[in-house]
Amino acid sequence: MFRPKTRYVALPSPRAGVGEEIDRLICPKCDTSLEPARLTAALGVCYRCGYHFRLRAPERIAMLVEPGSFREEDQAITATDVLGFTDSQPYAKRIEQSRATTGANEAVTWGEATLAGHRLVLVVLDFAFMGGSMGAATGEKITNGIERAGQSRLPLLIVSASGGARMQEGMLALMQLAKTSAALGRLAAAGVPYISLLTDPTMGGVTASFASLGDVIIAEPGAMIGFAGARVIQQATYETLPDGFQTAEFLLAHGMIDLVVPRQELPAVLRQLLDLYAPTAAAPGLQLQRQAKKTAAPAPAVTR
Amino acid sequence: MSDNGSVAAATWEQVELARHPDRPYALDYVHAIFSNFLELHGDRVFGDDHAIIGGPASFDSRTIMVIAQQKGRSTSERAMRNFGMANPEGYRKALRLVRQAERFKFPIVAFVDTSGAFPGAGAEERGIAWAIAENLVALSAARVPILTLVIGEGGSGGALGIGVGDRLLMMEHSIYSVAMPEACASILWRDIARKVEAAEALKLTAADLKRLGLADEIIPEPPGGAQNDYGQAADAAGAALRRHLKSLEAIATDRLVEERYQRYRRIGATS
Ligand SMILES: [Zn+2]
Numbered sequence: 001m002f003r004p005k006t007r008y009v010a011l012p013s014p015r016a017g018v019g020e021e022i023d024r025l026i027c028p029k030c031d032t033s034l035e036p037a038r039l040t041a042a043l044g045v046c047y048r049c050g051y052h053f054r055l056r057a058p059e060r061i062a063m064l065v066e067p068g069s070f071r072e073e074d075q076a077i078t079a080t081d082v083l084g085f086t087d088s089q090p091y092a093k094r095i096e097q098s099r100a101t102t103g104a105n106e107a108v109t110w111g112e113a114t115l116a117g118h119r120l121v122l123v124v125l126d127f128a129f130m131g132g133s134m135g136a137a138t139g140e141k142i143t144n145g146i147e148r149a150g151q152s153r154l155p156l157l158i159v160s161a162s163g164g165a166r167m168q169e170g171m172l173a174l175m176q177l178a179k180t181s182a183a184l185g186r187l188a189a190a191g192v193p194y195i196s197l198l199t200d201p202t203m204g205g206v207t208a209s210f211a212s213l214g215d216v217i218i219a220e221p222g223a224m225i226g227f228a229g230a231r232v233i234q235q236a237t238y239e240t241l242p243d244g245f246q247t248a249e250f251l252l253a254h255g256m257i258d259l260v261v262p263r264q265e266l267p268a269v270l271r272q273l274l275d276l277y278a279p280t281a282a283a284p285g286l287q288l289q290r291q292a293k294k295t296a297a298p299a300p301a302v303t304r
Numbered sequence: 305m306s307d308n309g310s311v312a313a314a315t316w317e318q319v320e321l322a323r324h325p326d327r328p329y330a331l332d333y334v335h336a337i338f339s340n341f342l343e344l345h346g347d348r349v350f351g352d353d354h355a356i357i358g359g360p361a362s363f364d365s366r367t368i369m370v371i372a373q374q375k376g377r378s379t380s381e382r383a384m385r386n387f388g389m390a391n392p393e394g395y396r397k398a399l400r401l402v403r404q405a406e407r408f409k410f411p412i413v414a415f416v417d418t419s420g421a422f423p424g425a426g427a428e429e430r431g432i433a434w435a436i437a438e439n440l441v442a443l444s445a446a447r448v449p450i451l452t453l454v455i456g457e458g459g460s461g462g463a464l465g466i467g468v469g470d471r472l473l474m475m476e477h478s479i480y481s482v483a484m485p486e487a488c489a490s491i492l493w494r495d496i497a498r499k500v501e502a503a504e505a506l507k508l509t510a511a512d513l514k515r516l517g518l519a520d521e522i523i524p525e526p527p528g529g530a531q532n533d534y535g536q537a538a539d540a541a542g543a544a545l546r547r548h549l550k551s552l553e554a555i556a557t558d559r560l561v562e563e564r565y566q567r568y569r570r571i572g573a574t575s
Contacts, residue, residue, distance in 0.1 A: 077574050087492035087493055087502075088492070137574065139571075140573055143569065165461075167482055167492060168492075170516075171481065172516065174460065174461070174464060174481075178440050179568040181441050182441070182568050182569070183569075186445075189445070205460070209436075212433050212434045213441065227421065227427070228423035228424075228427070236423045236424070245428070246428060254429050254430070255431075
């Protein structure tokens, strides 16, 4: 049932060595065999059924921001095995494997970038790195990003994709929920806007901290979002779960998020939000808004 | 038995003590340590959650605000308390009490005792994660002293949802974990029977948290555990709460809130 590999798609990325070379891709939702070139042109959205494949952090960043504008911070911060945790294999080994397969040192990448003429702080979680789980280094990088947004008074965009707190770091991981939330409390008090984008999947401790604290919360269609997993709920309660339980659309219907936005429309919606919440002389809202309407063709932000 | 095996067995003993059915629960401590406790009800949104209780009480000459996770002892009370697993309404009631405590300058004393937030369809529909996250923000910035005392099980985000504060105190045989050992074993080992190993690996005992610099003080329990002498356990807990509250009350509010921010900020900091 859980086939993470088939849920990813490799889009052209400015960073070499990231993503897998795949000839054909089967859509996990409609079982169509998809052509990678067409899928890439569609930003990793199945051109038959609209299924949103998971994106790696570099791909997400390239898709969202103006080419060459992203300046990564804290690239060197790496997870450490403080507890000496070993399950079926040592945590230290899992970290090495994730670093090798993703080319990143942690499950989160952050930096300043430009989006539709707005400078902003962009924080992107990567589910491919240990399920996007939040350990101490992850929480540290996210908090650094939040604090930068506060210090520089730049709007904050966090793109979440995570299974929750990283169990291999025990309580040090759990405390990152408090740390990131406390930092967001200060950001909110300072009046700096925070947009939270939830992507498939966003679960557990990440949902119970920074992901659900956005001034505006957006989700991609079909993304699974929640606290406890459906399997855990069924084992605990024997409840029959409603159709579409914990999907983005379910959360919208229950008043938990503001918008469900298809990936192709994200750049235009983010531009509109930034124009509204962070108007600047460099990016006067109305002008850009009119331009956006004229040129809001399918894929404005794919680079290279 | 190997060294590793015996260490794990000792850890498991701690887990079982933390969950001992005769162990004192939050109300046992509240009634023994404070006077005049008046339980308030409801989140003013949807309902009243009996897994999280709270209200004002007298502690020496001051009023404090109690927020506590409450387990049940009889079969019917266990069901009524939902086995100490709160729904969003419990966290929202707690939030209401945090706001009230700030308004009237009541220090907050939180008793943590839950295996986790309730994993239910209704809890998800009503935003359990949203409710917990709001509490993390509110508690981290609340302009009153906050003492957190783990009396039994501290399970995951459900515990942290009332557990952010200026001091973390733990009863000697309490545990606090990112995930309950059973859940951890079934996810990482794909075998719930490996819960004993998981418990050891998670570093969840009071002594572990003290070593990690997360818990400030371990409160000694009567020989064999708190279930053997409620009075003695409550006396020790009350004395520790009194001492820590006194030291927090001496700190100016701005500094108190800044120190609380830094307390969490430095967990896992790289520099
Ligand atoms: Zn499809």
